[in-house]
Amino acid sequence: MGLIRNCSFLLYGTKHFGKSGFARAAASWDNSVMERRLEGKVVMVTGANQGLGFEAAQELARRGATLYMVCRNAQRGEEAVQKVRQATGNQDVHLQVCDVSSLASVDSLVREWEVAGRPLHVLVNNAGILVHEYSLSPDGHESCFATHTLGSFALTTALGPLLARSAPSRVIFVSSGGMYTAPLEVKHAGNEDLAGRRYDGMLAYSRDKRRQVALAERLAERWAGQGVGVYSMHPGWATTEGVKKSIPGFYSFYRDSFRDVAQGADTIVWLALQDMASLQPGAFYLDRTTQPKHLPLAGTQYGSAAVDSLWAALERMVEGKVKPVQLAAA
Ligand SMILES: NC(=O)c1ccc[n+]([C@@H]2O[C@H](COP(=O)([O-])OP(=O)(O)OC[C@H]3O[C@@H](n4cnc5c(N)ncnc54)[C@H](OP(=O)(O)O)[C@@H]3O)[C@@H](O)[C@H]2O)c1
Known part of the structure; x- marks a missing residue:
């Protein structure tokens, strides 16, 4: 099954995820949405000091958003904030230091x-x-x-009351096409049992990207009546420092096909700007279009019971460590 999944992913990815896939999709776009402004809108982007997060943050700041760039390293974050201010002229751009992998750090952000x-x-x-x-x-x-x-579960659910009070509002999970190679794995959520097994970082990544897609689906269902839209997306294969460092072999083989960082961030920006009525809650997007969540014959389908189990496991991990935002009476 793994072999079929991986072959299917590479065939599909080669056709759609590189710069030629972007160009084909872009040929029919109405770009007027991208001219919209975001004055008065508060935007938070995690992992914003480089790569796709930086690019998306910069484009959102360019459109007048009040921007919070969530970075785990204060110095890299401050440099990124200054770059965005300079490039866009928007001074309403702020650094939010937070390591999203630390529940205490996420809780501090939420308290702030x-x-x-x-x-x-x-x-x-x-x-x-x-x-x-x-x-x-x-x-x-x-x-x-x-x-x-x-x-991302802890941050999003804890900020949920704020998102609901700010509605219409939206959450965008930057997942990956890598999720096509993984079914929804609940069992290993958390502290993986590695006894006797070698850690497979690519597999761990694909599983988490699948989990993000499932969480977006579930959050979209839960918040449907509250004016909070939740979406997941794949940026495509975009040249970033992260890619060069983490998958150098794959990158050097496919580098001529890779899209640039602006093309990778395009759908993030578009999802932030598009009318929510035109977006499909819980859907997985690539190049401004909803995508299938499973490839043919990949055997990655899951039922809602698996998402329930994942949700319950995550709630147990977060409980007492990250408290939801308490809103003062409006
Ligand atoms: N580029 C692609 O082709 C591609 C394809 C599919 C999906 N994606 C997804 O797109 C997103 C961005 O990837 P990228 O290619 O732009 O990678 P990148 O260049 O490595 O950027 C990742 C960013 O996330 C930050 N980050 C990592 N862990 C963090 C933490 N615990 N707390 C706060 N910030 C943290 C990094 O900060 P530091 O500088 O401190 O490390 C960096 O700013 C990722 O979710 C990735 O999985 C990318």
Whole structure:
């Protein structure tokens, strides 16, 4: 099954995920949406100091958003904030230091937003890693899981009341086409049992990207009546420092086909700007279009019971560590 899945992914990816896939899709776009402005809208982008997160943040700032760039390293974050201010002329751009893989750090961010009482209209869960060495987060969870799944779950659910009060608002999960190669794995959510097994960073990454798609689906269902839209997306294969470092072999083989960072960030920006009535809650997007969540014969389908189990496992991990934002009476 794994072989079929991977072949299917490579065939599909070669056709759609590179710059030629972007160009084909872009040929029929109406770009007027991209001219919309975001003055008065508060936007948070995680993992914003480089790569796709930086690019998306910059484009959202260019359109007048009040922007919070969530970065785990204060110096890299401050440099990124200054770059965005300079490039866009928007001075309403701020650094939010937070390691999304740490529940204490996520809780600090949430507490700060609670005190500030500011709204939140767009949350982009972009922070991501792909590492080949097994490592643990400050809470003792496998780092890839702690960053993509647990961190984005904790941050999004804790900020949920704020998103609902700021509605219409939206959450964008920057997942990956890599999720096509993984079914929804609940069993290993959290502290993976590695006894006797070698850590497979690519597999861990694909599983977490699948989990993000499932979480977006579930959050979209839960928040449907509250004016909070939740979407997941794949940027395509875009040249970033992260890609060069984490998958150098794949990158050097396919580099001529890779899209640039602006093309990779395009759908993030578009999802932030498009009318919510035209977007499909819980859908998985690539190049401004909803995509299938499973490839033919890949055997990755799952039922809602699996998502229930994942949700319950995540709630247990977060319980007492990240408290939802408490809103003062309006
Ligand atoms: N580029 C692609 O082709 C591609 C394809 C599919 C999906 N994606 C997804 O797109 C997202 C961005 O990837 P990228 O290619 O732009 O990678 P990147 O260049 O490595 O950027 C990742 C960003 O996330 C930050 N980050 C990582 N862990 C964090 C944490 N615990 N807390 C806060 N920030 C953290 C990094 O900060 P530091 O500088 O401190 O490390 C960096 O700013 C990821 O979710 C990735 O999985 C990318």
